[in-house]
Amino acid sequence: DAGVTQSxxxxxxxxxxxxxLRCSPISGHKxxxxxxxxxxxxxxxxxxxYEKEERGRGNFPxxxxxxxFPNYSSxxxxxxxxxxxxALYLCASSLGSVRTEAFFGQGTRLxxx
Amino acid sequence: xxxVEQSLFLSxxxxxxxxxxxxxxxxSSTYLYWYKQEPGAGLQLLTYIFSxxxxxxxxxxxxxxxxxxxxxxxxxxxTQTGDSAIYFCAESKEGSQGNLIFxxxxxxxxxx
Numbered sequence: 305d306a307g308v309t310q311s312x313x314x315x316x317x318x319x320x321x322x323x324x325l326r327c328s329p330i331s332g333h334k335x336x337x338x339x340x341x342x343x344x345x346x347x348x349x350x351x352x353x354y355e356k357e358e359r360g361r362g363n364f365p366x367x368x369x370x371x372x373f374p375n376y377s378s379x380x381x382x383x384x385x386x387x388x389x390x391a392l393y394l395c396a397s398s399l400g401s402v403r404t405e406a407f408f409g410q411g412t413r414l415x416x417x
Numbered sequence: 418x419x420x421v422e423q424s425l426f427l428s429x430x431x432x433x434x435x436x437x438x439x440x441x442x443x444x445s446s447t448y449l450y451w452y453k454q455e456p457g458a459g460l461q462l463l464t465y466i467f468s469x470x471x472x473x474x475x476x477x478x479x480x481x482x483x484x485x486x487x488x489x490x491x492x493x494x495x496t497q498t499g500d501s502a503i504y505f506c507a508e509s510k511e512g513s514q515g516n517l518i519f520x521x522x523x524x525x526x527x528x529x
Contacts, residue, residue, distance in 0.1 A: 310459075333486075337516060337517075339517075342520075345506050345521055345522075346421075346507075346519030346522055347460070347505075347515065347517070347519050348519075349516040349518070352516050360516050362516065364489050394459055394460065395500060396460075396517075405450075405462055405465060406450075406462070407462055408452070408459045408460040408461070408462070409459050410458055410459040411459045413457075413460075417432050
């Protein structure tokens with residue numbers, strides 16, 4: 305069975321640009337969460353979507369947005385990129401919205417120059 | 418302060434046991450997880466424990482939970498060089514809609 309897949313694996317963008325990251329959850333999983341992992345730190349929660357609705361939002365600015373599609377895949381959008389947005393962006397999928405194991409993808413490494 | 422705290426480094430010899438420790442502050446945490454991250458990779462779920470359990474064993478891995486002290490540990494028996502990685506402790510809080518709070522990770526180095 306395919307695990308969580310994320311695309312692209314690496315990305316380089318310029319300050320001020322916009323970026324879209326994509327995630328396909330494990331088949332049958334309805335919840336997708338996004339995390340930002342800055343070098344040397346643990347992942348920080350950005351969003352959770354369940355059944356196409358936002359169920360949780362972390363402490364991130366409005367430049368960050370996400371959505372979930374009918375097939376449960378998800379996109380994370382970041383506008384007006386800053387140098388500080390450079391990080392590994394991780395997507396996690398789980399069966400339900402709460403208290404279930406979360407399985408992570410390999411991540412998208414975003415570098416803002 | 419940090420919700421989840423871990424020591425940053427641990428070095429052991431191949432064949433020894435490794436014990437990675439974690440403390441958390443929220444007594445309402447329901448699930449506690451251990452993840453492994455190898456260089457340049459995503460997170461691999463190793464094991465988890467529900468907050469009403471004291472211990473969970475899975476092959477070489479043993480998780481101990483002390484709810485009174487809010488202390489979680491991961492013991493890796495017969496540590497191998499392939500176990501070298503960063504290990505993250507994470508908690509899932511009641512009512513948090515499933516988002517995980519991670520520690521900064523413990524870098525485990527296994528010397529041959």
